[in-house]
Amino acid sequence: MDKEKQNNDSVKVDPFLKWHLDSDQFDVPDIPLKKNKIDRFFRYLGSPANNPFERYINHAGNLTVLAISPILLGFIFFLLQFIKVSL
Numbered sequence: 001m002d003k004e005k006q007n008n009d010s011v012k013v014d015p016f017l018k019w020h021l022d023s024d025q026f027d028v029p030d031i032p033l034k035k036n037k038i039d040r041f042f043r044y045l046g047s048p049a050n051n052p053f054e055r056y057i058n059h060a061g062n063l064t065v066l067a068i069s070p071i072l073l074g075f076i077f078f079l080l081q082f083i084k085v086s087l
Contacts, residue, residue, distance in 0.1 A: 013021075
């Protein structure tokens, strides 16, 4: 502490600069440490969600498994109708 005081006393400061540094004041707003439950709930609702179909998407080709699967299911149901009629 004595070294800091000694360093501050040894430095000569312009009185105009000292006046400006001493007159500079600002207010620090109080930041609540504990968040409100409603704020936490709204933050949870607003947070981004993971894509549930990410594992089905094939990044290698232009068409994805997710895009092809409805076509395949439609074709399978189409074939099942003819198999059922023939039996």
